[in-house]
Amino acid sequence: MSNKNNKIPFSEDNYTHNINRLNERKLDRRGFMKTLAGAAGVFAISSIPWGAVAAKELMGLGEKEYPHKKIADVDELPIGDAVEFKFPGAHDDAILIRLSENKYVAYQNACTHLRCPVYWVKDQGEMICPCHHGKFDVETGSPTAGPPRRPLPEIEIKVKDSAIYAVKVKRYEA
Amino acid sequence: MKRSYIGIVILCFILFLNIIFTQSMVHQFFYENYVNTLIFMGLNLLLFPTAVIAYKKTIDVLE
Numbered sequence: 001m002s003n004k005n006n007k008i009p010f011s012e013d014n015y016t017h018n019i020n021r022l023n024e025r026k027l028d029r030r031g032f033m034k035t036l037a038g039a040a041g042v043f044a045i046s047s048i049p050w051g052a053v054a055a056k057e058l059m060g061l062g063e064k065e066y067p068h069k070k071i072a073d074v075d076e077l078p079i080g081d082a083v084e085f086k087f088p089g090a091h092d093d094a095i096l097i098r099l100s101e102n103k104y105v106a107y108q109n110a111c112t113h114l115r116c117p118v119y120w121v122k123d124q125g126e127m128i129c130p131c132h133h134g135k136f137d138v139e140t141g142s143p144t145a146g147p148p149r150r151p152l153p154e155i156e157i158k159v160k161d162s163a164i165y166a167v168k169v170k171r172y173e174a
Numbered sequence: 175m176k177r178s179y180i181g182i183v184i185l186c187f188i189l190f191l192n193i194i195f196t197q198s199m200v201h202q203f204f205y206e207n208y209v210n211t212l213i214f215m216g217l218n219l220l221l222f223p224t225a226v227i228a229y230k231k232t233i234d235v236l237e
Contacts, residue, residue, distance in 0.1 A: 029177055033229050036185035040225035043192040044218050050199055051215030054208035 068158070068165045071096050071106075075162065082120035084109070087155055087166040093117055094155055095127075096164065097138060104164060107141045107152035118152065127152070181232025188225045192218060 027035075066088040077083055082097040087108070095109040097120050107127070109118040116131035120138070127136040134146030141152035154170040199214035 029179070029182065030233060033181050033185055033233060036182070036189055037222075037225045037229045040185075040188055040192055040222045043189075043196055044222035047196060047199055047215045047218040050203050051212050054203055054211035054215070057206070058208045058212075 066166075066168055068167055071157075071164045071166055073163050074159065077164070080122050082122075085166065088169060094166070095120060096155075096157065096166075097127075099138065102159075104157045104159070105138060105141070106155035106157050106166060107136075108155060108169065109152065111148055112143065112150040112152060113146070113148040176237045178232070178235040178237045180235060181228060184228045184232060185225060188221050188228065192221055195221070 069085070069087055071085045071087075072083050077096070077098045079098050079100060082095050084093065084095050086092055087094045087106075093109050094106055095118065096104060096106040098104050107118070109127070110116070111118050111129035111131065111134050113129065113132060113134050116129050118127045118129045118134070118136060121128050125138065126144070127138055127141075128134070129136075129146065129148065132147050134148040135144045136142065136148070136152055137144050141154050143149060143151060156167040156170060158165045158167045195214045195218045199211050199218065202208075202210035202214060
């Protein structure tokens with residue numbers, strides 16, 4: 001800014017010296033500090049949704065319960081057998097397996113690899129996806145062999161008045 | 175008249191903390207430690223007024 005004044009025309013390496021640009025493309029110390037403070041504001045605001053969802057989870061609003069749905073009567077399902085049903089929606093295939101007198105497990109049986117239906121193979125004691133021979137542990141739903149890497153979503157089961165009801169889908173646990 | 179650059183140093187450090195807290199917050203969220211997520215969100219929120227105060231206090235400081 002030193003000796004530009006009083007020299008007409010002052011030397012400047014562009015042809016637009018008659019346009020007053022007000023230093024609009026210059027980032028000085030003050031502007032840089034303003035940018036940094038603004039960045040802190042952006043960080044603060046953008047972290048609010050994460051906290052909001054976390055608070056929602058903490059208050060238990062994420063635990064969604066579907067209307068209970070009757071799957072089968074206890075008498076109809078011998079030990080070691082499986083029955084397929086739909087839960088929670090009309091297109092969400094699921095499978096219920098009776099492991100012992102009082103032990104039932106149920107999973108959404110779309111394979112976590114490419115969503116082929118997973119079947120209960122009684123002789124081998126495993127849940128098998130025929131598409132790519134993915135295998136799942138029947139007790140936990142976790143994958144034991146083949147391409148799938150994630151467990152099958154478990155469905156909570158309730159037995160009431162000698163009938164089996166699906167209560168809710170357990171949260172996917174990483 | 176030469177301005178001090180202490181404000182820039184402070185604000186850069188605040189930005190650094192912002193980045194750390196944000197990343198920790200996201201990680202804690204996916205690890206389902208929701209209390210920690212809330213803590214890091216609170217820290218991130220606190221950094222904004224801190225940054226504004228740091229800006230106002232240091233913008234006219236001379237060397």
